Amino acid sequence: MRLCSEIVILHWLCSITRSSCTNMPPESQTESSTTSTATVRKHLPPVKDEKTGEYKSVADNFTGATQASRYLVVSAVALFIYFRAPLQDAVDHLWSYLIKNDLFCSAYFETIYVTLVYIALVAGYPFVMHYIPWVQKFKVSDDVTYVHRPFFGKVGMVLEMFFHLTPLLVADALKMKKYFDVPEIEWEKRRGQWIQTTRALPEHSPNVLLMCGQVIGSVIAFDAIFFVVHFILHKNFYLYKYFHSQHHDHDVMHPHVTNQLSVVERILQVASANYSLILFRSHPLSRLVFVPVFLWFLIENHTGYDLPWAPHRLIPHGVMGGPAKHHAHHQHGSRHYQPFFNYLDKWLENWQLRKKLA
Numbered sequence: 139m140r141l142c143s144e145i146v147i148l149h150w151l152c153s154i155t156r157s158s159c160t161n162m163p164p165e166s167q168t169e170s171s172t173t174s175t176a177t178v179r180k181h182l183p184p185v186k187d188e189k190t191g192e193y194k195s196v197a198d199n200f201t202g203a204t205q206a207s208r209y210l211v212v213s214a215v216a217l218f219i220y221f222r223a224p225l226q227d228a229v230d231h232l233w234s235y236l237i238k239n240d241l242f243c244s245a246y247f248e249t250i251y252v253t254l255v256y257i258a259l260v261a262g263y264p265f266v267m268h269y270i271p272w273v274q275k276f277k278v279s280d281d282v283t284y285v286h287r288p289f290f291g292k293v294g295m296v297l298e299m300f301f302h303l304t305p306l307l308v309a310d311a312l313k314m315k316k317y318f319d320v321p322e323i324e325w326e327k328r329r330g331q332w333i334q335t336t337r338a339l340p341e342h343s344p345n346v347l348l349m350c351g352q353v354i355g356s357v358i359a360f361d362a363i364f365f366v367v368h369f370i371l372h373k374n375f376y377l378y379k380y381f382h383s384q385h386h387d388h389d390v391m392h393p394h395v396t397n398q399l400s401v402v403e404r405i406l407q408v409a410s411a412n413y414s415l416i417l418f419r420s421h422p423l424s425r426l427v428f429v430p431v432f433l434w435f436l437i438e439n440h441t442g443y444d445l446p447w448a449p450h451r452l453i454p455h456g457v458m459g460g461p462a463k464h465h466a467h468h469q470h471g472s473r474h475y476q477p478f479f480n481y482l483d484k485w486l487e488n489w490q491l492r493k494k495l496a
């Protein structure tokens with residue numbers, strides 16, 4: 139039943155892209171038409187090197203800081219591998235505590251947790267950056283700024299949160315959570331309930347190395363899935379207008395833009411993340427770790443700072459796109475659809491180029 143509805147939705151999305159692709163004007167026109175829909179305001183664009191096509195950034199002059207951060211990351215990974223036995227013990231203890239904790243066992247835990255982690259990150263990380271003068275030179279363009287949003291001050295904010303959380307909480311209440319390695323009997327107990335109150339958790343804690351694999355794998359999978367979703371949202375005029383344009387409607391670039399999404403896009407984002415986690419049979423503890431990693435990546439992309447120690451600089455060969463590219467995406471509304479990495483964007487551009495030449 140569930141599979142059927144998913145196939146129908148997929149088919150529907152495919153048919154939309156196909157029809158919008160065949161009606162697509164030539165590439166040059168597409169650029170301008172998407173630009174006009176993506177409310178572009180006058181501001182300084184990130185400087186692009188004509189020869190290499192790469193964005194220039196102040197952080198290019200801080201390769202020492204980048205290199206030092208790389209050493210730190212490699213050392214952290216080495217320490218992690220070396221101390222994995224005591225870490226495993228700690229994880230085992232944590233898990234035996236969590237499965238007895240009422241809040242953690244609640245069916246609504248993940249929705250609440252995601253919200254709290256997001257609020258903590260979006261309020262903390264860019265706020266701190268905004269007040270460190272030394273960091274200001276890494277802004278990708280002059281229109282990057284920090285916008286204070288008093289959280290409880292605005293009724294609008296609370297209402298917005300209500301609209302975004304309601305569908306997720308309703309899903310939590312109606313749909314039984316099915317994690318891997320949970321005894322069948324636990325599901326049997328919940329199957330008859332109209333409203334879910336608790337979620338059935340696996341008895342055993344995860345292996346720490348496997349947990350890392352699940353988190354990294356899920357981030358990579360989300361990136362690929364959301365690339366497709368994001369591309370479709372841009373290429374179909376109506377989908378763009380009703381479901382995605384608000385994400386591009388801002389005067390200045392600031393971290394709150396991360397969350398400026400329509401309810402439909404929010405659901406697509408959550409579902410993409412959820413399916414990525416399912417793909418790797420992720421343990422609920424891996425899901426717990428995935429949330430801050432994933433949200434931090436998303437926020438990082440919208441801060442508008444190109445820091446020497448940002449992930450896209452630490453990982454060599456331009457595997458990750460970086461905030462400068464995402465900024466360009468926000469200004470021009472075309473290109474750079476992949477949320478974290480770069481390889482699918484490159485593949486898409488090569489493919490479009492070949493199609494144009496043929």
Ligand SMILES: *[C@@H]1O[C@H](CO)[C@@H](O)[C@H](O)[C@H]1NC(C)=O
Nearest residue numbers: 309313314315316317412416
């Ligand atoms: C998310 O994944 C869990 C675990 O597999 C599943 O039970 C749940 O229904 C999913 N939620 C959504 C909104 O897809």
Ligand SMILES: *[C@@H]1O[C@H](CO)[C@@H](O)[C@H](O)[C@H]1NC(C)=O
Nearest residue numbers: 439458459460461464474478
């Ligand atoms: C940010 O977005 C761009 C383009 O949308 C992407 O290429 C890049 O990898 C993203 N992620 C980070 C962490 O910078």
